[in-house]
Amino acid sequence: MKKDIYDKSIKTGELQLVGIWANLTHYGIVGFVLIVPTMLLCFHLIDYLQHKPSFYQKDELRYIVIPPILAGILYLIQKARLKFSIVKTSLNHTQLKQILIELAETCKWVFISNTPDSSIAITNPGFFSGSWGEQITILFYQDTVYVNSICDPNKHSSLVSWGRNRKNEQTFINKIKEADGKLTLTPK
Numbered sequence: 001m002k003k004d005i006y007d008k009s010i011k012t013g014e015l016q017l018v019g020i021w022a023n024l025t026h027y028g029i030v031g032f033v034l035i036v037p038t039m040l041l042c043f044h045l046i047d048y049l050q051h052k053p054s055f056y057q058k059d060e061l062r063y064i065v066i067p068p069i070l071a072g073i074l075y076l077i078q079k080a081r082l083k084f085s086i087v088k089t090s091l092n093h094t095q096l097k098q099i100l101i102e103l104a105e106t107c108k109w110v111f112i113s114n115t116p117d118s119s120i121a122i123t124n125p126g127f128f129s130g131s132w133g134e135q136i137t138i139l140f141y142q143d144t145v146y147v148n149s150i151c152d153p154n155k156h157s158s159l160v161s162w163g164r165n166r167k168n169e170q171t172f173i174n175k176i177k178e179a180d181g182k183l184t185l186t187p188k
Helices: 003-012 020-033 035-049 058-080 093-107 164-179
Strands: 085-088 110-114 118-122 134-141 144-151 184-186
Touching: 003 134, 020 035, 020 058, 020 144, 035 058, 085 164, 093 118, 093 134, 093 164, 134 164, 144 164
Parallel strands: none
Antiparallel strands: 085 144, 085 184, 110 118, 118 134, 134 144
16 A cells, blocks of 8 residues: 555545546446436437427436435445544554464455555455455554455445455454453444
8 A cells, every 4th residue: 555545544544445446346336326317317408409408207307316316325335434443452563464464364365465554455255155355454553453344446346245344344353352452442
């Protein structure tokens, strides 16, 4: 993870998605929901520009009003998924890294980035698992650990993880808790 992305993630308490593709896959459902109302508005705009204005029908209005509301709700849900679970601990970074490495072996997480201040791992589930995979991001800052798990933004867009993301986060937090009896957890 680059230093500026790391710093912004720590400052905001929110995972920063890197690149257009990561943002498109994470927020893709929002755009998908807006396709029909956008098309309807374009069709009416074309009619208007061709001096053949058409009036909106009652049935069309529900396709223009409801999807943007749903898109807004979905945007807020996806935005909330980027929040880190923040854990205060007395363990040092070396101890935390060792816990993470042992957990990664057990859970079959594959590291794609591993620096002294951050680790990013992904899962590679099977075809019939119901998941495209998850990305687990862990940031180490002073006496605090930032933990986040989202559906892998480098793969297909996914609206649900069937609890895998929460499980990934909680598994690491529980391992820290086992090693450090004085754990303080700040909820998302």
